[in-house]
């Protein structure tokens with residue numbers, strides 16, 4: 001192949017990539033999600049994360065408590081699914097924009113959690129039409145034993 005053609009191809013690829021908003025700094029992060037096989041709201045949340053540009057790998061587990069213990073999550077912060085990105089933990093129905101901000105800011109925490117299962121049209125994976133939920137993404141404390149979560153983002 002002659003060089004001019006090769007460099008034209010490289011240029012058009014670079015243009016195409018920039019038009020699509022793809023650059024090396026914003027490439028898709030890989031997210032690993034652990035959930036129980038029957039969890040429908042977990043699947044809804046996985047779709048929300050994929051739409052937000054995450055590359056999601058799903059693992060079905062029958063014993064979700066084991067993974068929550070392994071990552072050092074206080075039971076009071078627990079929800080349905082547990083996700084890992086870059087060594088950080090994202091528990092439950094955390095909105096993608098909170099995760100993006102967290103990964104940019106990298107605050108001193110293990111990750112984010114939306115404890116329990118809030119339901120409303122503004123909760124990814126737990127959509128209930130015509131009803132908005134007031135819920136928060138909490139910082140998961142870096143030390144595993146205490147539940148002393150700070151609020152990272154409030155949604156209403």
Ligand SMILES: [Cu+2]
Nearest residue numbers: 041042080117
């Ligand atoms: Cu759920």
